Amino acid sequence: MNVRAYRELNLKKGASEAEIKAAFRKLAKEHHPDTGRGGADDVAKFRSAYKAYRELLRETKINGQKEFFGAAKVSAPVSPTPFRYDGERKHGLDVYVELSLVRPYGSEFEIILPFTSHEACPRCLGQGQTLGRLNFESQIYRPQTCPKCQGQGAIGEIKYLTVKVTEQMAQRGKFRLRGAGGYLPSQAKRGDLIVSLRFVDTLPVGN
Ligand SMILES: [Zn+2]
Secondary structure (H helix, E strand, O other): OOHHHHHHOOOOOOOOHHHHHHHHHHHHHHHOOOOOOOOHHHHHHHHHHHHHHHHHHHHHHHHHHHHOHHHOEOOEOOOOOOEEEEEEEEEOOEEEEEEEEOOOOOOOEEEEEEEEEEEEOOOOOOOOEEEEEEEOOOOEEEEEEOOOOOOOOEEEEEEEEEEEEOHHHHHHOEEEEOOOOOEEHHHOEEOOEEEEEEEOOOOOOOO
């Protein structure tokens, strides 16, 4: 959450893409070097507003893909049962996600869930470090942070999982997908993805 950027554009956090654009247009009109009073303050204000605008648009697009994944976005498969992504928290390697959805008719239904698949980094093989340069004096290769995974030892990639939600899973409102959570490369350990379902009457439509 880019608090500074929201403040910069006088927006409440969670503002929509349309609101972000409108807020920037308003500030741009006031401070644009060509139309504003043209002082140094105006130029600085215009520049920082523009920077905030770019950052928020990017952030909104990323979150939008997450939130309204179920209602389709490019390249993500359309979930047969749309849902809204309400939040995510981590506990150790386990990842807990909350979804809102309208209960479809029938005893079972399918949803397509995005999850981050973590694989050991092929460059450092999960060590998080690569061999650095040889120190000629000590004749020792000093390990360095792996540039490919930034020392995490794992590469994350968004993948999609089709889940058949049975009557029982829906009743319980919660289910666990083994191994679809976080990944600890040093121990090759995988956490679970625990999904909570909240049934609602209607889903708000994304913009
Ligand atoms: Zn690596």
